[in-house]
Amino acid sequence: MRILFILLFVFSLSYANDATIEVIKKVESLPTMAVEDSSVSYDDTFRLRFFKALVADLNVISLFNVDRHHRKTHYNKSDVMVENKDVDYVLRYRMSEDDDGALNLDIKLISASNEVLNKKYRISRKNVYVFVSHTIAYDINEFMGAPSVEWMKRRVVFSRVVAPKKTEIVISDYTLAYQHTVVKGGFNVFPKWANKAQNKFYYTSLDGKKPTLKHVDIKTGKSKAIISSEGMMICSDVSDDSKKLLLTMAPKGQPDVYLYDVDTFKTKKITKYAGIDVNAQFMDNKNIVFISDRLGYPNVFSKKIDTNSVEQMVYYGKSNASCSTHGEYIVYKARESSNVFSTNTFNLHLISTKTDFIRRLTATGINEFPRFSKDGDAILFIKNYKAQSSIGIIRLNYNKNYLFPLKYGKLQAMDW
Amino acid sequence: MKKIVFSSVLMAMLVFSGCADKKPAVDEKTTQEVVAQEVEAVKTETVSAQDSSVSESDISKSDLNEISMANLERDLSTVYFDFDKFVIRADMQNKVANSASVAKGAANTFTVKLEGNCDEWGSDEYNFALGLKRASTVKKALIAEGVNETRITMVSYGESNPACSDKNQDCWAENRRVDFKLLP
Numbered sequence: 273m274r275i276l277f278i279l280l281f282v283f284s285l286s287y288a289n290d291a292t293i294e295v296i297k298k299v300e301s302l303p304t305m306a307v308e309d310s311s312v313s314y315d316d317t318f319r320l321r322f323f324k325a326l327v328a329d330l331n332v333i334s335l336f337n338v339d340r341h342h343r344k345t346h347y348n349k350s351d352v353m354v355e356n357k358d359v360d361y362v363l364r365y366r367m368s369e370d371d372d373g374a375l376n377l378d379i380k381l382i383s384a385s386n387e388v389l390n391k392k393y394r395i396s397r398k399n400v401y402v403f404v405s406h407t408i409a410y411d412i413n414e415f416m417g418a419p420s421v422e423w424m425k426r427r428v429v430f431s432r433v434v435a436p437k438k439t440e441i442v443i444s445d446y447t448l449a450y451q452h453t454v455v456k457g458g459f460n461v462f463p464k465w466a467n468k469a470q471n472k473f474y475y476t477s478l479d480g481k482k483p484t485l486k487h488v489d490i491k492t493g494k495s496k497a498i499i500s501s502e503g504m505m506i507c508s509d510v511s512d513d514s515k516k517l518l519l520t521m522a523p524k525g526q527p528d529v530y531l532y533d534v535d536t537f538k539t540k541k542i543t544k545y546a547g548i549d550v551n552a553q554f555m556d557n558k559n560i561v562f563i564s565d566r567l568g569y570p571n572v573f574s575k576k577i578d579t580n581s582v583e584q585m586v587y588y589g590k591s592n593a594s595c596s597t598h599g600e601y602i603v604y605k606a607r608e609s610s611n612v613f614s615t616n617t618f619n620l621h622l623i624s625t626k627t628d629f630i631r632r633l634t635a636t637g638i639n640e641f642p643r644f645s646k647d648g649d650a651i652l653f654i655k656n657y658k659a660q661s662s663i664g665i666i667r668l669n670y671n672k673n674y675l676f677p678l679k680y681g682k683l684q685a686m687d688w
Numbered sequence: 689m690k691k692i693v694f695s696s697v698l699m700a701m702l703v704f705s706g707c708a709d710k711k712p713a714v715d716e717k718t719t720q721e722v723v724a725q726e727v728e729a730v731k732t733e734t735v736s737a738q739d740s741s742v743s744e745s746d747i748s749k750s751d752l753n754e755i756s757m758a759n760l761e762r763d764l765s766t767v768y769f770d771f772d773k774f775v776i777r778a779d780m781q782n783k784v785a786n787s788a789s790v791a792k793g794a795a796n797t798f799t800v801k802l803e804g805n806c807d808e809w810g811s812d813e814y815n816f817a818l819g820l821k822r823a824s825t826v827k828k829a830l831i832a833e834g835v836n837e838t839r840i841t842m843v844s845y846g847e848s849n850p851a852c853s854d855k856n857q858d859c860w861a862e863n864r865r866v867d868f869k870l871l872p
Contacts, residue, residue, distance in 0.1 A: 433848050436850055437848065437849045439848065459845075459848070461846070461848060462813075478843065478845065481871070482841070483843060483844075502841060502842060502843075503820045503823070503824070503844060504816055504817065504820050504843075504844055506813055506816065520816075522817075522820055522842075525820065525823070525827060525842055526824070527817040527820055527821075547821075548814065548817040548818070548821065550813035550814055550816070550817045551812060551813040551814065563812075563813070565814075570814050593812055593814035593815070594810075594812040594813070594814065605812070617809070618809075618810070638809065638810075640810060640811060640812055641812060654811065656808075656811075684811050684846075685811060
C-alpha cells in the first residue's frame with residue numbers, strides 16, 4: 273500500500289511540473305526595472321510620450337517587470353531615486369536638443385549601484401523618436417544576452433481602409449506610434465516590401481480598369497506600374513534576393529499562383545487547380561506554401577515550384593485561409609467555431625512540420641495576416657475585435673502577445 | 689497513527705498537485721495579452737510619392753453618355769451570395785436573367801464590369817479570391833444568357849468596399865455581393 277502511495281506521489285510530481293506552471297514562475301522571477309527621466313529639453317507632453325514608448329518597448333522585450341511610473345531625476349546624480357532603490361535595473365535617460373535642432377539621447381543602465389551600460393543616440397528629426405526608443409530596447413536586449421530582437425527596428429508598411437474603396441498606404445514602426453502616409457487618395461491594397469533595406473515596396477492599385485501591381489521607390493518618390501491582370505493582382509511574397517515575386521493573378525477569372533522574374537519581366541504559372549490558389553510564400557528557392565480550396569475549404573498546401581505534386585500541410589481547422597512560414601514552422605489562421613459568426617472566430621496556430629504539436633497563439637477576436645519576423649523570433653498579425661483594428665506582436669519564446677491599436681480605419685494588409 | 693498521518697499527507701499532496709490530463713491535441717492555454725498604451729500618432733507629412741489617381745479616360749466622355757449609363761446601372765441589380773459560397777442562389781437567378789437582358793439590350797454599347805465583394809470576415813487574399821469567384825460565376829451566367837464574353841470585365845474588392853458597415857448578420861449578407869458597373 274505504502275509503495276503504491278509513493279509511486280502515485282512521484283507520478284503526480286512529474287505531471288505537476290507542466291509548461292503552464294513553468295511560465296508563471298518565470299514571470300514572477302523576472303528582474304524588475306524602473307525608468308528615470310532626466311531630460312533637459314522639450315515639453316512635458318513630449319517627454320511623457322517618449323517615456324511611454326520606451327516603457328512599451330521594454331515590456332515587449334519580455335526580460336523585465338517594468339515599473340510604469342514616470343519619475344524625474346538629475347542625470348549625473350550618483351544614487352538611483354529612493355523609490356527605485358530595491359529595483360534590479362534602473363534605466364536613466366536624458367533627452368537634449370542641440371543647436372542644429374537634433375535630438376540627443378544619453379542612457380545609462382544602473383544595476384546594484386554600478387553603471388553597467390551607457391550609450392548615446394542622435395537623430396536629426398525628433399518626430400522619429402520612437403525608433404530611438406526601439407533601438408534602446410534592442411541594445412538593452414543585446415546587453416542582457418537574450419535572442420536578438422532585430423525585428424524591432426524594422427518598419428511596417430500597411431494599408432488602411434478609411435471608406436469604401438478608399439485606402440491609405442502607411443509606413444510605421446511596429447507599435448504604430450510613428451506613421452507616415454505614403455500613398456493617399458486611391459484604392460490601393462496589399463503593400464509588400466520589395467527589398468530587405470525597406471526602401472522600395474509593391475502594392476496593388478484597384479483604381480484603373482484592371483488591378484495593377486505598382487512599385488514605389490521611397491527615396492526618389494517614383495512610382496511605376498509592373499504588371500496588370502484581370503480580376504486579381506497581389507504580390508504575395510518577395511524572394512530573399514528581391515529578384516523573384518510570387519503573385520496571385522487571375523487573367524481568366526481564375527485565381528492562381530504565378531512566379532514573376534524582376535529582371536526578365538517573365539511570368540510562370542505555378543498552380544493549375546480550377547478553384548482558388550492564393551497567398552503563396554517562399555519556403556526556400558525551390559518550395560512554396562500556398563492557400564488552396566482544393567479540398568472544398570481553404571487550407572495550407574506546399575509544392576515544389578518545378579513539379580506538379582501538392583502536399584497538404586495542415587490537418588487541423590475548418591477554414592485555414594492565410595499562413596506564413598519560417599523554417600520548419602508554419603503559422604496559420606484557422607476558423608475554429610462551428611458557429612460561423614460567433615465572437616471567437618479566427619485564431620492563429622503554430623505548427624512544426626516535424627512534430628504533431630499545435631500551439632494556439634491567440635484567444636479572442638478575428639486574428640489574421642500572420643507574418644513571421646525574418647529570424648522567426650516574433651509574429652506580427654492583424655487583430656480585429658469589437659470594431660477596433662490593432663497590430664499584434666507574438667513573442668514565441670516568452671508566450672506573450674502585445675497589441676497596438678490603430679486610431680482610425682481598418683487594417684487591410686501589412687508587411688514588415 | 690503515524691501511518692495514517694503519512695497517508696493523509698500523501699493524499700493531500702495528490703489532491704493539491706491536481707490531476708494532470710493527458711496532453712490535449714490543441715494547446716488551449718490562452719496567452720497573456722497586454723494592451724500596450726498607444727502614444728499619440730506623430731503628425732504625418734505628405735511627401736506623397738504617388739500620382740493622385742485621376743482617370744483621364746473619363747474626360748472625353750459626354751455628360752449625356754454618363755447620365756444614360758447611370759440610369760442603366762440602376763436596372764442591373766446586385767446579386768447576393770451565402771457565406772463562403774460563390775454559387776448563384778435560386779432567388780437570384782431572375783435578377784441575373786434581367787441584368788443579362790439589359791446588358792444585351794439598352795446597354796449593349798457599354799462594357800459590363802462585375803465587382804465581387806465579401807463580408808468583413810477576413811482581409812486576406814482568400815477573401816479577394818472568393819469575391820472574384822463570385823464575379824466569375826455571374827460572368828458565366830451572363831454568357832449563358834447570350835452576353836458577349838468580350839464585353840465583360842471582372843475585379844474583386846474583397847472586404848474593402850462594404851455596402852453596409854454595421855456589425856450584424858443582415859449587414860454582412862448585404863456585403864456578400866456582385867455589383868454591376870458600366871464602362872464606356
